[in-house]
Amino acid sequence: MASFKDWALQYVLADEDTTKRGIVAKAAKEIEDSRASSAVVGNWAASVQQWLSTAHASDGDQMDDGDDGDDALNGDIIARAKALSFLADTLEALDRSALRTDQVLRLVGFFGAMFSYDHKAGITASAKALRQLYSMKNFKPDMGAKMIEAVCKIKEDFRLQTAPTRLELYELFLSLIQDPAVSSELQHKYGTSNGFIVDLLQLCQQERDPRNLMVWFKILATLLADYAPSQELTEEIFKTFSAYFPISLRTSATPTGITAEDLKAAVRSCFAAHQRVASLAFPFLMQKLDQGDAVTVAVKVDILRTIKACVENYDHPQTSVVPYIEKIWNSLKYEVRNGEAKETIDATLDVLRAIAIKLDGTKTQKLDVALLKDYIDLVFHDCRDDLSNPTYTKQAGLLLMTVITANIRAYVLENGGFVDCIRQNLRQPKSPSHTRDLLLLINSDLKSRSELVKNRREGHPGDEALLQTEPRAHLDTLFHDVYLPIWVARVEDPDSETVDILKKVTQGLALLISQQVVGSDGQVSLLCSGAICAEVCSLLTQSIVKGLTLSSNDNLANDTALEDEAVLALRTVVTSYTDGYADLANRAKAEIRKREWIYPSQYSLDALKDLLCRLAFIGCSEIPSSVAIDSSTPKSFSPLQHFITLAATLFDLFPLSSPAGPARFTSPLKEPLANSYVISALHSSILHFRDACEAKYPREALASTSGNDSSWFDGFRDLPDDWLQQLQGNGLSDGALDSLSEDDPEVYRQFLRISLFIVRHLYRAASSGAQIPWSERVLAQVGNIAALVVRDLDEKLQLSSNLAFEAFNFFNNSTETSLQQSPAKPLTELLTLGILEGLWPGAMAGLYAPQGIAETFMCDTSNLGPFPSRVSEIRAAIGAVLANKYKGGPSTSDPELQTLRKVLDFWGNQIKLGTTSIDIDTNTFGAYNTIAMYVIAGATARQDKAVLELVPLLHEAIASQHLNGEAVAHSMGILVKGNDLLTTENHAVVKRFYKQWAYGHMAKPLYDRALPTADNDHWAAMRYTTAILSIVSNCPFKVYEDDLEPLIRLLITTLGSRTGLSRQTSRRQVAAALEVLVEILLNEPEALKGHLKAIIGGAINVHQECSLEHADRFKYQVKNATRTSDLYLVTCRKLVLQLLGALPTKFEDRHLLPYSLQMKRMLATASGDPVREVRKVALLARGHWEKVV
C-alpha cells in the first residue's frame, strides 16, 4: 500500500521518460487491480501530499517575496509540479472506465482547485489531468461546467502560463463546448446570458501563439454557431476575433508548422460561423476593404475570400446577405473595373459568383426568383454602359458573365439580354480591339453555357426543366448575325489586328457548333441546324485547304496562326458535328488529287504535308461523341468513325502517283516524299488517337481480355483488303464497332484491332515486290507504325496473333511460316524490325528454336552488299533486338540455351578471322563488325553471361596488327551506347546497371595496357586507348568516376600525340577525349586541378591544328561553293572552347592566372571562327576568362 508513496518519489526523482512511464503504468495497474477501491485511490492521491503541504506554505512565502525566490524554493516548485504530473500521468495510463463517478468528481475538484491556489506548479499537470478526466467513462456533463468555472479562476495569470500549458486548456475548452451533453448542461446552467463565455473571453484575450490561436478560433466559431449568444455577447465575441483581422504571421526561429494561410482560414471560419454576425461582419469587412491604397493585394484577397466564405456559409440569405448586397457590389465593382492585380480580380469575381449562387438557393430548395433577378439587374444596370466603352468592355463583360453564368436559373433568365446587348455594340464597334473584346465575351458566354448544360444534373432537379424552356432565338441567329458578317468582311485581307478578330470568330464558331440543347423529352441535340454546321465546316475547311488550292505565288500568308486556330476549331466542330469530318476528308482528297504528284514542287510538298497532318489531328486527336443534329433524327455513330474515314481516305490516296513505269522517276527525292507523307499521316492519326484513348480510358482497358482474343486476328483473314473503305463508304456494319459508346474502354481495343488490320494491309502490299512507292522512307515509316501498334498489345494478344512469325512472313497467307530466303527487296527487313521492336520477349520465344528463324537470321551474312550499307545496318538493328529479347531455358523452345551462344560464337569467330586473316577486306569486315557489335550489344543490355566469354577475344582483336582491329576498337562504344530499340518502352530487357557491367569487363582491364611503356607494344596501346575512349565517351560519368586518375592520364596523352592511327580515327579520338574531359570538368573538376597545364596546352594545340587545317582547306577550296568542311574539325574546335571556357567557372583565379594571357589571345582569334555556333561558345568563354585577373 505504501508503494504509491515510493513510486511518487521515484517519479519525482526520475529524469528519463521511459522510467516515468514504467512507474505510472505500475500505479495505474495497482488501481485497476483493486477495482479502484476508495482506499487505494485515496492512497494514490495522498502519495503526493508531502510536496503539496510544503507547497502552500512556501507558495505564500514566495508571493510575499516576489519573484526573486531562491533555488530551494524553485526546487520545491519543480518537485511539486512533478508530483502532480505523477497523478496526471497515472490518469492517462488508467483504464477509462476504472474510476467511479464520485472519484472523478473529487478529482475534478482537486485539480480544479489548483487554478485558484497553485498558479506556478499546478497548472500544467492539472490541465492535463482535467483533460484525462474529461475522457473518463464516468465523466458527467455537470463536471464540465465545473471545470470551466474552476479554470476561469486563474484570471490574469493565464497568460503567464507557458504556451503548451495554455494549449492543453484550449483543447480542454474545445472538447467541452463541442460535447453536446456538456453544451446543453452549460446552456441549462447559464441560460441565455451564457456567462461562462464572458469569462472565457476575458481569460483568453491577448493570445498570440499561433498554435493556440488555431484552437481558440475554433472555440469562438463553435460558440457563435452552437450557443445562441445574446446580441451584446455576439458583439463581444465578434470584437475578440475581428481584432485579429487581417492576421499575419511573423517568421519565427522555431516554426510551429502553422502557416499564415492556416491562421487566415481559422479567422475566416469565425466570420463565417453564423449569420448572427452578418450585421457586424459585412460592414466591418467592407470598411477594411474601402481603406484604399493602404490595403495590400494579399490583405485585399484575404478580405474578399472572407466575404465569400460569409456569403457561402450564412443561412437565410434573405436576412443575412440580401441587405448587404448593394453595398458589397458598390465596393467590389471597382476592384474589377479598375483593378490591376489578377488575384484581387479573381477573388472579387468569386464573391460575386458566390452571391449569385446563394441567391439561387440550394440543391433541394430554390429561393424566390426575385432575389436573383434584382441582383443581376443591379449588376446589369451598372455594366451596360461600360460595354460600349472600349476601355472597360472586357471588365464589364467579365462582371456580367460572372453573375449570369453562375447558375442555370440566372443564365436562362438574363442571358438573352446580355447577348443582345453585346450584339448591339458589335454593330457599331469603336475600334478593332473593341470588336475583339466583344467577340471574346460572346465566346466565353458560349463556353460557360456548355459547362452549365454539361453539369445540368448536378444541381436542383428544376434546373434541367429550366434549360428545356430556355429561349434560344439570340443563340440561333449568332452565326448569321454576328460571326459570318465579321468573317466575310475581314477574311480577304487580314492584317495583324484583324487576324486577332478572325481568330476569335474561329474560336466562336467552334463553340457555337458544339452547343447542345436539351429537348422537351430530356434528349440532347445540337443547337445549330445541320445546314449551319455544314456551312461552318466548309468555311473553316477553306482556310486549311488553302495551301493546296492556291499556288505558291498567291498564298503569301506567312503566319499560320489563323490556320492553326481553324484546325483547333475544326477539331471541336467534328467531335460534335460528326458528319463534317467525312466532308472535310473528301474535300481534302479532291484537292490533293487535283495536283500532279510525279514532279511536285517544294511548295506543293509542304502544303500536302501540312494538310495531311492537320487532317489527322482534326479527326483523331479527340474521341468524337454522338450527339444528334436535331432531336428528330437519332443516329448511330461509332467513336472510331473518324479514324476509319481517315484511314480509308489515305488508302485511297496511296500511292499518290501511279506511274507508267519506274523509269519515269528522274527525281528520286521528291516522289517518295509525297507518298511517305501519306503514310506519315496514317502514323500521325494512330499516334493522336492513341493519345486520346490514353487520356480517356484507364490503362487497364487493354489488359482486360474480353474472351474473343483468338478470333481477334483470325477475323482479318476473311476480310477484303478494302474492308476499311467499305466500312466507311456504304455503312458496312461491323458488329464490334456499331454497339460502341464513346465511354466504353472497348474503343481502345477496337482501335488497336483496326490499326493492326492497317498494319497487315500495309505489310502485305509492301512485301509484294513492287519498288514503287515502297521507298526506304516509306518502309521505315510503315515499320514504325507496326512497332507503335504492336507495342500496345499485351503478350497474350501478340502470341495469339502469331506476330513473331508474321514479322518474317509479312502477313502473307502462306500456310507455313518460315524465314523467307532472299526477299525481293532487302529493305523489307525494315518491316521485320518494326514488328520485332514492339514484341514482348515472351511472345518471341518461338523464334529461338535451335536452327530456328532467329538463329538463321542473326548469322546470315548473305547479300550484305558494300559497306556501309543500309542492309547491314538494318540487319544489325534486328540482331540487337533478337539478341536482347532472347529467352532461353527449360520452358522455351531453346531448352539448352544453345541458340544465342552459337550466334555469339559465330560472330566471335568472324571478328577473329577478320583481324587475323588478310583475305577479308575492310569493307566486308565493316559490315560484319557492325552486325556483330549490335548483336553483342543486345545481349549486353541483358547482361548475358555468354558475352563475357567474348571479352578476351575482343581484346585480342583490338590489339591485332591487322587494320581491321582499329574498326573493332572504335566500335566498342556500340555496346554501351543508348539505343532507341533497346528501351523498356519497347519491352526490351535492359538491366539497370548494364553499362557499369560492360565497362567493368570491357574497358577497365585495358587501362594498364593502354599506357605506352617501354616493354609494351606501342601499337596495341594506341588501339586500347581507342577502345577505352569509345566506351567511356558513351557512358555516363557515374560509370567511370572511380577510374579518373588513369583515365585523365590517357586523355591528356590523346590530346598530345596521335601517331599510329588513321587521320579520321585520330580526330574522332580527340573529339571523344574532349567530350569526356568536359564531362569530368562538369562533374568533378577537382580531379583535373593537377593537370591544368597539360590540358590547356593540349587543348590549345588541338585548336590550332584544327584551325590551321581549316585555313588550308580554305586556301585550296576557295572556289568550291559547297563549302563542306570536316565535321570533326568543327566539333573539336567547339569542344576545346567549351572545355577551356568552363575552366574559370570551376577553378579559382590563382590556378588560371598563368594561362590568362595565352587564353585571351587564343579566344580572341577563336571568336572569328567561321562557324556561328563555335563563335557563340568562344564568346561565352571569352566572357569567363575576361574575369580572370
Added chain:
Amino acid sequence: MPKADLDNENPTILNVSQLPSRRQKTRSARNGPDSKYDHLLFPKQSWPWAPSKTTSSWPSDDDEDEAMEDAYNDEYTEEPIDEQEIYDLISTISDPEHPHTLGQLSVVRLPDIYVTPSPTERLDPQSLRTVLVELTPTINHCSLATVIGLAVRARLEQALPPNYRVDVRMKDGSHAQDDQVNKQLADKERVAAALENDTLRGMLDKMLETCA
C-alpha cells in the same frame, strides 16, 4: 536615378518579338497544334536510330556519313559574321535610363550596321574588316549618347576577333551634338581613359549585364 532626371521619359518601346532576328529570315518549321509528333513523322533521316550516326564501325576519309552531314548542315554551317550577328551582340545592351534594351528602344537598328567588305565576300579569314554602327538616340539632346556609344564599342571589342575594326557613330542628324560625340567615340585615348574610370566602368558593366 530619380524619374525627373530622365532625358526622355516616354520612349517608344518595341516588343522583343518585333526585333529583327535570324529566326524570321528562314521560314521556321511550322509549330501548329498538330505538330506534336513531327519529330517522329518527318525524321531527318528515314530511320532515327541509324547505327552509323556516331559510332560507325569503319572510319573512312572520303565520304561523310549522311547523319553527320545532316547535323552539320543544321548547326555547323560556315556563316560569316554578318550585320545580324553584330546586331544580336549589341541590341541586348541595357539602356542606362530605362529598363529596356537598346534594341527595344531602337537606339540600335539593323539597317544602320555596316560590315565592310561585305560578309558575303569570301576573303581570307585573317583579312581586315570594319564594322560601322550608327546609333540613333531616343531624343536628339540625349546626354547619355556617349555612354551608350562607349558601351557598344566596349561590347564589340570584347566580342569580335582582332581583325575587326570597330567604328561607332551617331547617325547623322540624330543628335544635337553628333560631331562632338563622334569625335569622342573615335578618340582611342579618350575611350581608353574612359574605360579606366571606375564610375563609368561600373555603369558600363551594368549595361552589359544583360548581354548573353
